[in-house]
Amino acid sequence: MPDADRCPRCGQPNSCAQASREQPVQDCWCFHTPIKQSALDELPAELRDQTCLCPNCARALSDTSH
Structure with a gap:
């Protein structure tokens, strides 16, 4: 099971309250x-669906084309 406190993409802390x-x-x-x-x-x-991305990866992957 992945570490819930780490981003599954880069491995850095994900700063997720959950x-x-x-x-x-x-x-x-x-x-x-x-x-x-x-x-x-x-x-x-x-x-x-196991852990949260970190803010940096989330921003890099966010859809800004709306």
């Missing part, structure tokens, strides 16, 4: 950053 299992569900930067599905699909299958 990663802490000690805290209840709360708002997080990742709730408000759109990511292209095609970018997420590039992750290995075993890492998808």
Whole structure:
């Protein structure tokens, strides 16, 4: 199982409020950053929907063409 505190793309800390299992569900930067599905699909299958990307990777993969 991947480390919930690390980005599955680059391995850096993901700064996700959801990663802490000690805290209840709360708002997080990742709730408000759109990511292209095609970018997420590039992750290995075993890492998808397991951990949050870090803010840097999320910004790099966000869809800015709206």
